[in-house]
Amino acid sequence: MESIGLMDLTLQQMEEWVLQQGMPKFRAKQIAEWLFQKGVASFDHMTNLPLDLRKKLQLIAYLEDLQVLKKQVSEQTGTVKYLFKLKDGQAVETVLMKHSYGLSVCVSTQVGCRMSCKFCASTLSGLVRNLTAGEIYAQVLSVQKEHVTRISHIVIMGSGEPLDNYDHTITFMTNINAPYGLNIGYRHITLSTCGLVPEILALAEKKLPLTLAVSLHAPNDRLRDSILPINKKYPLRELLKACRDYTKMTGRRVSFEYALIDGFNDMTECAKELADMLKKLFCHINLIPVNPVPERGLLRTPPQRVQRFKDILEKEGLTVTVRREMGTDIDAACGQLRQRVLDWQKEVFKGEKN
Ligand code: SAH
Numbered sequence: 587m588e589s590i591g592l593m594d595l596t597l598q599q600m601e602e603w604v605l606q607q608g609m610p611k612f613r614a615k616q617i618a619e620w621l622f623q624k625g626v627a628s629f630d631h632m633t634n635l636p637l638d639l640r641k642k643l644q645l646i647a648y649l650e651d652l653q654v655l656k657k658q659v660s661e662q663t664g665t666v667k668y669l670f671k672l673k674d675g676q677a678v679e680t681v682l683m684k685h686s687y688g689l690s691v692c693v694s695t696q697v698g699c700r701m702s703c704k705f706c707a708s709t710l711s712g713l714v715r716n717l718t719a720g721e722i723y724a725q726v727l728s729v730q731k732e733h734v735t736r737i738s739h740i741v742i743m744g745s746g747e748p749l750d751n752y753d754h755t756i757t758f759m760t761n762i763n764a765p766y767g768l769n770i771g772y773r774h775i776t777l778s779t780c781g782l783v784p785e786i787l788a789l790a791e792k793k794l795p796l797t798l799a800v801s802l803h804a805p806n807d808r809l810r811d812s813i814l815p816i817n818k819k820y821p822l823r824e825l826l827k828a829c830r831d832y833t834k835m836t837g838r839r840v841s842f843e844y845a846l847i848d849g850f851n852d853m854t855e856c857a858k859e860l861a862d863m864l865k866k867l868f869c870h871i872n873l874i875p876v877n878p879v880p881e882r883g884l885l886r887t888p889p890q891r892v893q894r895f896k897d898i899l900e901k902e903g904l905t906v907t908v909r910r911e912m913g914t915d916i917d918a919a920c921g922q923l924r925q926r927v928l929d930w931q932k933e934v935f936k937g938e939k940n
Contacts (some may be wrong), residue, residue, distance in 0.1 A: 590647045593621050593720025596760045607646070609639065615766060617643075622767035625727035627651045650724035658916040665913035670728060672697075672721060676714060679744060679923045680725040682733070683912045690739035693725045694923065695755055696746025701780050703801070704813040705845060706921040707879045708745035717746070719757035726762060740770055743778040743799070745923040749785035756789075759796070772796040778843065783820040786828040790835040798832055799841040799872070800825070804851050805859035813850075826867065833868045840869045845876040845921070846887035846895060857895045861902035871899060874909040877919040 595603065600614040613635065620632045628651075629635075629643040652670040655677055659666050666682040681692040699706070700713035725744075730737050740762060742748045748755040759775060761767045778799040779786065786798070804810035810817040817825075829840045842864065846852045864871065873896060875886040887895070892908055899906045913919050 587646065589645075591650070591718055591720045592617065592643075592647050593650050593723055593761075594718045594754070594757065596757055597764065597766055607642075613639070618761075618764075618766040621649055622723065622727075622761050622764070625731060650718075650720040652721075652724045652728045654728065658918070660913045660916045660918065662915055663912050665916065665918055666729075667913060667916050667918035668725075668729065670725060672717075678717065678721070678725070679918075680729060681744065681913060681918045681923070682729050682737075685739075688738035689733060689735050690741055691726050691729050691737050692741045692744050693722050693758075694744030694746050695722055695742060695748040695751045695758075699746050700750065701747050702815045703780060703921075705803075705847065705876055705879060705882055705884050707881070707924040708921070710879075710881060710924060713746075713750075716751040716754060719754040719761065722754065722758040723761055723767075726768065730768070737768065738770065739774045739776075741776045741778070743776065743920065747780055747782070748777055749779045749782040749789070752785050752788070756792075759794070776841070780814055780816050781820055781825045781828075782816070783824050783828045786825075786832055790828075790832040793836050795836065795838060797838065797841055798829075799843055800829060801845075802842040802860075803845050803847075805856045805863055809851055809856075813847075822863070826863070829869070830867060840867065842869055842871050843874060844871055845874045846892055847876045848885035848887050850884075852887040852891055852895055854894070854898065857898035858902075861899050861904055864904060865902060869905075871904055871906045872909050873906060874920060875911075877911075877914060877921050879921060 592600065597614060597618045600618055601611050604614045605611055616634055620626045626632060629640045632640055654668060655671045656669040657666060664684045668680045669677050670680060671677050676697045678694045678697055680694060683690045694717065696716050697714035698711055699709040702709050726737060742755065762770050763772055772795045776797040776799050778801060780801045803813060807817060807821050810822060832840060873892060875892055876884055896906050896908060911919055
């Protein structure tokens, strides 16, 4: 019999599973609290379960306990980047950010990514695999274990496209939001997508009060096609319609991300075109001076021009912020996450030889 990953289940699914295993239903809640709230590393620690049940669980089920391969702290901002090892030897990055309003964790949803956005490092080697709901959840627990302050916010903006791993991402959010989990409100969860229209609409149907962030990065299809291949499948007209529907269904304002790339999408005409396109939408625009990905040779817009771009949008009545940089010095900023396992192994090896 194949072993089951209990952290890939919601409480409801776990209740069905415990009944199938001949256990009373209430065991599911006890197990869920150990897994999702207390974050135990072994079934042995589930002290309110009878010993024989703990032994049985060990044989038929598993939990996620990520191993820290590497940890880097930004001297500028206190941002911490973790590289975690998964069961199959793959690795995944997670970032902790410290804000005035609390701690937020940026989780990855896939090892690699298949969206091929031209400015993003996570996609350089394509998609390796989806993460399971348990592996996404365990990233948050592993970070929480290292900090006394409660993690209050989640951003689903690490490597991978969350809506390309839809079911696991939904299960993850269900569990992190639940009282048996870390009880993080949907209003404190941001999910970022490059624009998978059918999944945006499916998410809208769920009417969750989370913040949907859409990676826009261009004011027209011609430019967007050239840097986000997904735009050929779901062009701006369809994407923006999905965003309007999203707001209609959830009442939530959509947040658009716009990475400013020198000489590509940062000209005055681009700002005007963007303003025209978004004027009638209930939205917020987040400008991000593009982060360096050396392989791509893209340069960032200098600060004065970022300000000018912002001014134009604001004059048109749009709400705009410029993203504060949290971890450029440790390659933990947007678009810089990639598996650096090989680099890391080389470093360790070098260290051993010396
Ligand atoms: N796949 C999702 C989430 C991961 S990327 C998405 O596309 O939204 C998180 C954010 O970082 C996205 O807005 C993405 O477009 C942005 N990003 C990627 N590479 C970047 C870079 N080099 N500089 C700035 N932002 C970048």
